[in-house]
Amino acid sequence: MTEHTHPDTVLPKETVRVGCCAHREVAADAGFYVRYREIVWSLTAGLFLLVGYVGERLGLSHEGAVGLYLVTYVLGGWDLTVDLVRSVRQRRFVFNVDLLMLLAAIGAAILGNWAEGAFLLFLFALSHGLEHLASDRARHAIRALADLTPDVALVLRNGREVEVPISELALGETVLVKPGERIPVDGTVSAGRSAVDQAPITGESVPVEKTVGSPVFAGTVNGDGALEIANERAVGDRTLDRVVRLVEEAQTQKAPTERFADRFSAIFVPFVLVADLLLIVVPPLLGLMSWSDSFYRGMVMLVGACPCALALGTPSAVLAGIAQAARHGVLVKGGAHLENLGNVRAVAFDKTGTLTVGQPSVTDVVPIDGTEEELLSVAAAVERRSSHPLAEAVVCRAAGLPILEAGELQNVPGKGLRATIGGETAEVGSLRLFESPPPRVVDAVVRLSGRSVIV
Known part of the structure; x- marks a missing residue:
């Protein structure tokens, strides 16, 4: 080794x-x-x-x-x-x-x-x-x-996946980051879609959706989707490296x-x-x-x-x-x-428009058909097997409600989850998970703009 x-x-x-x-x-x-x-x-x-x-x-x-x-x-x-x-x-x-x-x-x-x-x-x-x-x-x-970044990266070279030391990465090379792995480089997403936990770098409590063209930072944690990232900064010049030097x-x-x-x-x-x-x-x-x-x-x-x-x-x-x-x-x-700091008497926060405690929670439940309890029971049955922070918030909100059994769980990278409940298909995720969402659903999502919405 x-x-x-x-x-x-x-x-x-x-x-x-x-x-x-x-x-x-x-x-x-x-x-x-x-x-x-x-x-x-x-x-x-x-x-x-x-x-x-x-x-x-x-x-x-x-x-x-x-x-x-x-x-x-x-x-x-x-x-x-x-x-x-x-x-x-x-x-x-x-x-x-x-x-x-x-x-x-x-x-x-x-x-x-x-x-x-x-x-x-x-x-x-x-x-x-x-x-x-x-x-x-x-x-x-x-x-x-400094240890938040992995020592090696999975690089795509000539169509093959090659594991190389992070110090030997060249600028412009494409790095493959699988679900749940830490991102080793600062760069831009060239392929794939996922939600990335950027809390170690930006302090954001909720994972940020990343698509083609989105910037990503070394030390952050990839979500459920695979990402291909073009390396844009050498070791020592990454955002996390600069933070370490500042500390x-x-x-x-x-x-x-x-x-x-x-x-x-x-x-x-x-x-x-x-x-x-x-x-x-x-x-x-x-x-x-x-x-x-x-x-x-x-x-x-x-x-x-x-x-x-x-x-x-x-x-x-x-x-x-x-x-x-x-x-x-x-x-x-x-x-x-x-x-x-001993002389500070008031603090003004202006970042996302809200103050958070670092733990997502469900603020609104908007059923299109049925009741809130039925909607939460179905959503919690699907999200129960997910480690996504928003999934944990849904399961927490549904505590005390009847537990439904969900069948085989299918992950749709960067979009959501799909499972079978009582012979019917249940889909839980972002609006992108649905090809043609009903107008009433779209209207509800628009009304909740500024929040992370699960459909």
Whole structure:
């Protein structure tokens, strides 16, 4: 078996900057420990912190409690320390809240406040773990979008059906898409008729009828009819590929609050370190206090100056919001736009003239002869075996009515269904299914214009 990739949509597995720390992206199929290692370490650090804190109050020796706190220091501060050392070695060191947090924890230990220092590192490690988890989920959501398109396509070459990798398709080639398959290309229908579910691309809740000359998009799902499609866009230039790139760009765009936090940290951290150094050195030189008292006050200031909530809260919230929106088919191009949603007080929709909930439902039943119940019973008997969204709506509307038995079901591609009920033929579908529909039927369809009509 040969694996085929989408060269322009697959994202590189590389080290990226997320928030304050470097983070290596984790594959979606990685094991539990690999995916959740940071969370596991931070929670384990919190457990040792809790045991040490409670143990001290239940009679545990100070040395025993410090030993437990040391484990928290190692687990909670390992990634932070490794990242800082790496940044120095690679000559990309910057003053940020990471350095301030590490120095504050060390200062707390020097003061003998091991529990406070351990709590700082536990909180920082847990926040980073959750932030990186949200970042990975956002990237996996992007890959899920890219995976909507198949890796291979069925191409008509010299009258034969040939399966070829999607990356080897040439512009202008004819692709055959069978009922129920995902469409692999952006192009125009050259033969056939069907209803296509375009929800992944356009958000339309009802499948759209496609005939010769209709445009189709990669990643959408073909309905009951077979389609021949002329390929018009190369891989990487398809609509879905562009959507994936837009979502990827959204992950790199920082919200105003994030940019403010970065600017604030770049100024605040050096200021705190310089002020802390002066607080430690100047008073003893002036004879105002002893070196030990001065050092103690400097460490207290260092611990109290850590703005961890400012540095960690915004990136985590933005990444989680963008990932959740992408998972539901909503593209938010950057944290700035996500923040602006907080100021929205009214939304005006103008697309199909109606607001939908993404689930078709029957709004009107217009019997030409007989009653509504009889019409619904016949329609539901035929539609019960269909997976079309409109068929499900008919069956749902007919719930509670007598169930009729339909004979052999015949699919008329792009038009509807035909079955035998009680020795008579029942046809359910669009108006095109009928060669010469009665004028009263045509009039009823016209009155219901703007809605999807089943006859």
